[in-house]
Amino acid sequence: MAAIRDFTIDNKSLRKKSRPVILQPNFIIPVVILTLLVICAIFAPLLAPYNPTVNSLKDRLLPPFFAHGGSTAHFLGTDGFGRDILSRVIYGARISLSVSMLVILITASIGTIVGIFSGYIGGRWDSFLMRVTDVSLAFPAILIALLMAVILGPSFWTVVIAISLLGWAPYARLIRGETLRLRQADFVTQARIIGTSPLRIMGVHIFPNVVNPLIVLATMQVGLVILTEAALSYLGAGIPPPTASWGQMVSDGRNVIDTAWWISFFPGIAIGLVVLSGNFLGDWIRDKLDPRLRQL
Amino acid sequence: MADILLEGRDLVKHYPVTKGLLQRIVGWVRAVDGVSFTIERGKTMSLVGESGAGKTTTARAVLLQETLTSGSIIFEGTDITKWSMAQLKTGYRPRVQAVQQNPWSSMNPRMRIRDVIAEPLVVNTKQTKQQNRERVLELLDQVGIARENINRYPHEFSGGQRQRIAVARALALKPSLVVLDEPVSALDVSIRAQIMNLLKDLQVKHNLSYLVIAHNLATVRYMSHAVAIMYLGQIVEYGETEELFKNPLHPYTKALISASMLTLPEDEDQELKQIILTGEMPSPLNPPLGCRFHTRCSEAGNTCAEEVPELHTVGTQHWVKCHHYD
Amino acid sequence: MSELLLKVEDLQTAFFTRQGVIKAVDGVSFHVRDGETVGIVGESGCGKTVTGLSILRLLPEPAGRIIGGKIIFQGVNLVELSKNHMRAYRGKMISMILQDPMTSLNPVFPIGDQIAESVRLHQGLPDDMIQPEVISALRLLKIPAPEMRLNDYPFQLSGGMRQRVVGAIAMSCHPRLLIADEPTTALDATIQAQYIALFKDIQQKTNVGIIFITHDFGVVAKMCHRVCVMYAGKIVETAPTSVIFKAPRHPYTVALINSVPRLDRKDERLYSIEGQPPSMANLPPGCRFCPRCSAAQDICRKQQPPEVKISDDHSVSCWRIS
Secondary structure (H helix, E strand, O other), X not given: OHHHXXXXXXXXXXXXXXXXXXXXXHHHHHHHHXXXXXXXXXXXXXXXXXXOOOOOHHHOOOOOOOOOOOOHHHOOOEOOOOOEHHHHHHHHHHHHHHHHHHHHHHHHHHHHHHHHHXXXXXXXXXXXXHHHHHHHHHOOHHHHHHHHHHHHOOOXXXXXXXXXXXXXXXXXXXXXXXXXXXXOOHHHHHHHHHOOOHHHHHHXXXXXXXXXXXXXXXXXXXXXXXXXXHXXXXXXXXXXXXXXXXXXXXXXXXXXXXXXXXXXXXXXXXXXXHHHHXXXXXXXXXXXXXXXXXXX | OOOEEEEEEEEEEEEEEXXXXXXXXXXXXXXXXXXXXXXXXXXXXXXXXXXXXXXXXXXXXXXXXXXXXXXXXXXXXXXXXHOOHHHHHHHHHHHEEEEOOOOOOOOOXXXXXXXXXXXXXXXXXXXXXXXXXXXXXXXXXXXXXXXXXXXXXXXHOOHHHHXXXXXXXXXXXXXXXXXXXXXXXXXXXXXXXXXXXXXXXXXXXXXXXXEEEEOOHHHHHHHOOEEEEEEOOEEEEEEEHHXXXXXXXXXXXXXXXXHHOOOOHHHOOOOOXXXXXXXXXXXXXXXXXXXXXXXXXXXXXXXXXXXXXXXEEOOOOEEEEOHHHO | OOOEEEXXXXXXXXXXXXXXXXXXXXEEEEEEEOOOEEEEXXXXXXXXXXXXXXXXXXXXXXXXXXXXXXXXXXXXXXXXXXXXXXHHHEOOOEEEEOOOHHHHOOOOOOHHHHHHHHHHHHXXXXXXXXXXXXXXXXXXXXXXXXXXXXXXXXXXXXXXXXXXXXXXXXXXXXXXXXXXXXXXXXXXXXXXXXXXXXXXXXXXXXXXXXXXXXXXXXXXXHHOOEEEEEEOOEEEEEEEHHHHHHOOOOHXXXXXXXXXXXXXXXXXXXXXXXXXXXXXXXXXXXXXOHHHOOOOXXXXXXXXXXXXXXXXXXXXEOOOOO
């Protein structure tokens, strides 16, 4: 609307008097949860009351402290091998965090490079790379990951490779779209007039301007990666026991879900909280960054 | 003898129109169809026309952003259309720079203006960071932006200020020719004069040549030494500014002037009557036969529909392409 | 003297944003008669578009609200009407044309349907009587072969044609007042000239009153009988067109007219106004043009000048005139 357009120009000079970032619930709650995740991951040995992999068969299947038969010795109860659930959830954060960070780093990098190159250079390269991307998007990620796990044998790196193999495709699609839009921008034309090389245009002009949607996508992907890792572990193709992984823990508890519900429940909650946090934070970031994007 | 910096000779740009799965060529958009002009050193030449006339395409060709279908660009006596990419990069590009129409999108929003202005230097020279910084400060002074703003981002400036920064960037490499595509039409009315005056001052100071693309005749009259009126891919009238405006010859020129003239209600009976053209500019896919303007011309005769008019000289520094001057 | 159609008295419109209250229109008064074109001229941010939207009560809610003043249309104060009541006026008695024809028209409907929608809504005619109205609206806007054009889509038309279709929708219900917000800005010069001539013709035929909002003085000269010059939310000068051009009194009007290049003479050096228009959230205490005015006096910095009537149809808000 023309009227509002007139005002955006003036408001830029005003100091923002909106509610400070700290108090916005869509930001603070996810950040707190994700910070907790990071703290758990880094300081697990200090935080966990017990060793997560040592069996203690005399303490098997103890319920959480608030249920009948439980005690504060094992806050969240124990599993079928007598291992403390709380400690395993804390240590499980390590797996979730490290897998998701690595996968996002790998997939975002590959996807962004493919996307920018494809979008800017265009022509046959674009066609070829986009067909590869389409194929990657068409394949069901879980099945491919399972296949990889079977071929390579379950391990930490298998999980990372398996999820990354197809995980770069959404980034490529998104970044290519953004690149196509930016390619028409006046400042890119200006760079060409000056004589800037395509490589420099891609790096200096295109890349900084795709960072915003990239961050949004990456944040949203945190949840997806953790879920995928959990699914792989649940299906037995993930990180092998006795390492504590949330997905594995959920799988462990599935046969006794009616009697020892806490074995699956608490790691399940952990997964849910982290996934939701990632999504909410991604939404918040996208909203925050969007108005400035409109200046283009 | 005029010192000619750049000459466009019979520039032609046709875009193919394809159809179907196999991309068969079914027609040609004749965006620029035989355009010739000269730009003198230190002077301003304006290309005027309405949308679809081909002026932006011509400007883009001069900036090497379009490959010409045929024709040559003679820069300081040499035909640069025969040059290699490497020769163009060192010998032509740094000498011919541009200022674009839209000050809100012509700058990378993620770059500080010191980097925006220094970009041409970084790309084309091997100067040190310190040397670049000094040049940037010097340029900021020249365009009237306070030095302490050097680290700000483009969105922190107003439209007029951003256009000044664009001018600073265009001057970084000390070009001989600056192509200005509607340099003031996106700006507020009271800011336009500031920018136009700035451009004129810089022209005198650095002996710059300008190629201005504009649709506003009043701006053109204020800024230019020579004017070319374009219609449907061709130049229909061309000449020294004052001569052309005092004595317009082509019917299209007369219509344009009438449309742009500030006529008050009681001035109806001035020499230049209200000339209202009928219809709209035909598509460059299918230009009319004969004189391209004849479909809208109130003075069209029989030859106009059949024969293409030649470019005739009328007086000094004044050419027109119209059968009425045969 | 023809009938008084619209009288705006001390209109005040504000936007309530997170950054504070911005008074886009701060005490604007003017009137329009039957068959008269009044131009509202100013630069971006001066409040001219908001004035137009206020009259039709089309402000974006809840941020934008009329907070004071009266808008008296044919004796009725539009500010006091209920929303439903106001809707009866919109499109039927008062119509609006916006700047960009591409976004004013719905790309997925043929133009015939879009005009028909307006007719159906406001005239309550039976179905078989709608098409003749649509065709007569197209004819009023001199669109050739209107019967053949009914099924055309907006993308099939040129910019000038689209703007005519927008005009046809606006005129289809025979409004008494038309508000045109920069309708010619996106058009080429010769198409603009056609369009202006067309609207003068329509005004002659239908006696519609027009409020013409623009920043282009050339268009103002050709189209308007009277002009209101706006700056930073206020009208600084109102006068008949020829007076504005030949004998402007407010320093802003004078400076603006002198900074526009003229085709009828060779300007040696254009006058350029120093500085920028003020931020509407941070207005100076006195006269709003004072920081940029070459003739500023002490009182200008402290107090806003009152509106002074220089003659019957010429008023200025400037301390130098009082």
